[in-house]
Amino acid sequence: MSRAVRRQQQPGSQPEGGGGGRKGGGGGRIRMFGSREPRQTRGTRPQEKRRRLAMFGWVSEIGSELRKVTWPTRDETAYLTMVVIIVAVAVGALLGAVDTFFNWLIDRVLLN
Helix, strand or coil: CCHHHHHHHCCCCCCCCCCCCECCECCCCCCCCCCCCCCCCCCCCCHHHHHHHHHHHHHHHHHHHHHHCCCCCHHHHHHHHHHHHHHHHHHHHHHHHHHHHHHHHHHHHCCC
16 A cells, blocks of 8 residues: 555645655654544443453363373383483483593593
8 A cells, every 4th residue: 555545545644735855745743543542333342351351261272181191001101211310321321431531531632
């Protein structure tokens, strides 16, 4: 939409006197948003009630999503916990060995 069309749609946005010295006419600022408050239409609820209803809707949606989750059995949980512990210990031992090796290497090469 061109500036001229916007100026025509918003009455009172042009300053009195017209030209303003710029090429193309009007020198006034275009007011994009009116200063009027939005009017309340029929069927709308006050803001506080909407917030309370939205909060209860949010809680019910959480419950709905949690019912859709497939939870692991006790045996699966124990098995996967042991896998995580074993992998963590193995990676820790590997990193410890690499650290010890580089410590030994630096002691031999740089400090002698």
